[in-house]
Amino acid sequence: MSTAAELKKLYSKGKSRKVLVIFSIFIALFITVLISVSLGAGSPRFNEAINVILNKIFPSLDFNPGSKITQIIILELRLPRIALAIIAGAGLAASGAVMQGVLRNPLVSSYILGISSAAGFGAALAIVFEVGILAQYSDYITIVNAFFFSFLAMLLVLGIARIRGITSETVILAGIAVSFLFSAMLSLIQFLAPEHEALRAVVFWLLGSFQKASWDNVLITIPIVSFTILLMMKQSWDLNVMSLGEDVATSLGVNSKRVLLTSMVLGTLATATIISFTGVIGFICLISPHLARMIIGSDHRFLLPCCTVIGACLLLASDTVARTVMPPVEFPVGIITSLLGVPFFIYILLSRRRQSWG
Amino acid sequence: MGLKLEINNLSFSYNGYPALEGVTLELGPGEVLGIVGPNGSGKSTLLKCMNRILKTKQNTILIDGEDVRNIGLKKLAKLMGYVPQNSRNIFPFTVFDIVLMGRKPYIQWSLSEKDKEIVAQILEHLGIGNLAMRYFNELSGGEQQKVIIARALAQQPQILLLDEPTSSLDIRHQLEILCILRSLAQSKHCSVILSMHDLNLASRFSDTMVMIKKGCIFAVGNPESVITEENIETVYGIKSRVTKSVLGIPQVTPLESENNTIVNLLPPKIATKY
Numbered sequence: 282m283s284t285a286a287e288l289k290k291l292y293s294k295g296k297s298r299k300v301l302v303i304f305s306i307f308i309a310l311f312i313t314v315l316i317s318v319s320l321g322a323g324s325p326r327f328n329e330a331i332n333v334i335l336n337k338i339f340p341s342l343d344f345n346p347g348s349k350i351t352q353i354i355i356l357e358l359r360l361p362r363i364a365l366a367i368i369a370g371a372g373l374a375a376s377g378a379v380m381q382g383v384l385r386n387p388l389v390s391s392y393i394l395g396i397s398s399a400a401g402f403g404a405a406l407a408i409v410f411e412v413g414i415l416a417q418y419s420d421y422i423t424i425v426n427a428f429f430f431s432f433l434a435m436l437l438v439l440g441i442a443r444i445r446g447i448t449s450e451t452v453i454l455a456g457i458a459v460s461f462l463f464s465a466m467l468s469l470i471q472f473l474a475p476e477h478e479a480l481r482a483v484v485f486w487l488l489g490s491f492q493k494a495s496w497d498n499v500l501i502t503i504p505i506v507s508f509t510i511l512l513m514m515k516q517s518w519d520l521n522v523m524s525l526g527e528d529v530a531t532s533l534g535v536n537s538k539r540v541l542l543t544s545m546v547l548g549t550l551a552t553a554t555i556i557s558f559t560g561v562i563g564f565i566c567l568i569s570p571h572l573a574r575m576i577i578g579s580d581h582r583f584l585l586p587c588c589t590v591i592g593a594c595l596l597l598a599s600d601t602v603a604r605t606v607m608p609p610v611e612f613p614v615g616i617i618t619s620l621l622g623v624p625f626f627i628y629i630l631l632s633r634r635r636q637s638w639g
Numbered sequence: 640m641g642l643k644l645e646i647n648n649l650s651f652s653y654n655g656y657p658a659l660e661g662v663t664l665e666l667g668p669g670e671v672l673g674i675v676g677p678n679g680s681g682k683s684t685l686l687k688c689m690n691r692i693l694k695t696k697q698n699t700i701l702i703d704g705e706d707v708r709n710i711g712l713k714k715l716a717k718l719m720g721y722v723p724q725n726s727r728n729i730f731p732f733t734v735f736d737i738v739l740m741g742r743k744p745y746i747q748w749s750l751s752e753k754d755k756e757i758v759a760q761i762l763e764h765l766g767i768g769n770l771a772m773r774y775f776n777e778l779s780g781g782e783q784q785k786v787i788i789a790r791a792l793a794q795q796p797q798i799l800l801l802d803e804p805t806s807s808l809d810i811r812h813q814l815e816i817l818c819i820l821r822s823l824a825q826s827k828h829c830s831v832i833l834s835m836h837d838l839n840l841a842s843r844f845s846d847t848m849v850m851i852k853k854g855c856i857f858a859v860g861n862p863e864s865v866i867t868e869e870n871i872e873t874v875y876g877i878k879s880r881v882t883k884s885v886l887g888i889p890q891v892t893p894l895e896s897e898n899n900t901i902v903n904l905l906p907p908k909i910a911t912k913y
Contacts, residue, residue, distance in 0.1 A: 291735075295772065387730070529723055533741070533794070578732070580732065
């Protein structure tokens with residue numbers, strides 16, 4: 282029999298192990314960044330890339346600034362793209378974890394809840410018919426449209442669910458309905474699309490890509506996404522308690538409806554912000570939480586940071602492969618995430634004895 | 640130490656289907672109240688109303704004179720613990736983590752040493768310290784029930800509500816859990832309210848018993864006055880014999896249901912005896 286003191290020590294040991302795990306995934310992410318910055322179209326390799334970056338950070342020190350073209354490739358093309366991939370992976374993964382957690386369903390993703398198809402519909406509307414919210418700012422018409430319709434979908438889902446009382450079941454069922462509605466309208470647009478080019482652009486958008494990444498995009502997404510991730514992490518205890526069921530959560534002093542609503546809004550905000558810039562990137566938000574749960578367990582205090590870093594790492598790795606595997610052709614990143622992620626996922630699934638859900 | 644719980648003329652309905660009607664009850668500190676009644680008679684609903692899981696009318700449920708609806712959810716969680724009928728987790732948590740969640744109403748930003756200390760002591764006290772790092776879903780039913788009770792105890796409640804805490808357990812675990820609850824009532828003056836199906840166990844462990852029929856209180860009082868052959872026939876619709884057990888407590892032997900099928904299904908040896 283274990284005494285209380287031993288139990289406390291055992292618990293602290295488990296906690297340090299989790300912190301160590303998160304830290305090592307961080308290092309993996311850092312290594313992925315180094316690899317990613319050294320690969321790709323154009324000549325700059327590892328040494329030059331590092332020199333350019335260090336020169337930019339510490340202009341007073343004696344680092345080789347490299348040629349003009351090297352500087353543009355590294356600073357204006359690769360780095361913003363890497364930054365966007367990291368923030369996108371982090372945000373999508375965290376949203377997935379929070380939504381799965383609060384709805385107590387391991388299959389929940391932005392697809393199931395209608396957010397992705399609504400974003401697709403909004404983007405297609407802009408691409409094919411150039412119809413949009415705030416259409417006068419034509420540069421951003423696709424982005425604004427995608428964002429607007431994602432949020433509209435979420436409001437629809439919550440509105441429908443509200444009629445029967447917001448619970449995880451009603452939210453999921455309403456989400457599936459809304460998702461089908463927007464997919465149908467998206468298909469309709471594709472069917473009616475007058476020109477081949479527009480159709481191709483829609484399909485490309487639906488597969489997701491970081492091709493258009495720029496510092497502008499990064500500067501908009503980073504504050505929004507990191508702020509929502511922080512708010513999500515602040516709710517960790519509420520999310521833990523929610524996984525015991527809504528009744529028990531109430532008996533532990535948690536307003537389950539409020540936590541559900543906040544989580545849905547935060548999750549949608551992060552997801553919509555990201556996919557309106559990158560196009561629909563699925564799968565990361567479904568798979569990262571599962572990977573994280575298998576590695577670190579379900580306690581959201583550790584799950585959310587772990588999942589965030591895993592998502593960032595996975596998406597950055599996928600994008601690096603997507604742009605380097607067959608240059609100058611760039612694969613849509615959505616295809617690569619699945620091609621890389623699925624075998625990895627199955628490997629972890631099979632190599633773990635422990636059941637992670639169900 | 641200890642709180643007084645009053646229920647005044649409580650009625651509740653689910654979308655127009657009445658589940659409870661005019662329930663009035665009173666419970667003092669350190670008392671164990673056993674709620675019995677057929678399936679669907681409103682036992683679980685009564686527990687959920689007490690705990691604000693279900694919304695009730697003003698001034699129907701009072702703790703030390705204060706309406707529970709005016710007590711914040713968080714404060715209520717420090718006064719009242721709840722053990723639901725079935726606990727299943729979709730996602731894997733260790734036993735320590737689950738019990739730690741009972742500290743939720745006390746946690747501000749991060750865990751304090753005190754939170755961990757309390758959890759560790761409860762685990763040790765209930766004799767489940769060796770399970771601390773095991774996953775909840777991998778435990779047996781009896782072990783799981785102890786963990787859930789440990790979680791409710793981590794709330795350090797003055798009133799503990801348990802919805803059929805022993806229905807899926809073997810007799811050893813049934814006894815262990817009911818003994819834990821009794822000793823809690825005695826040593827900590829915690830009031831314990833539990834709904835049960837097993838009339839014999841309920842009469843053995845309750846100070847007061849309440850028998851519910853279709854949402855109304857049919858009988859209330861000490862076990863001897865509630866567990867009678869007439870009450871059981873009216874409420875459950877079966878004929879039975881109530882005898883004194885070896886402990887001097889009423890013991891029910893069900894014999895015959897209204898449509899008289901049980902006796903035909905008895906093993907021949909006993910049927911002839913009957």
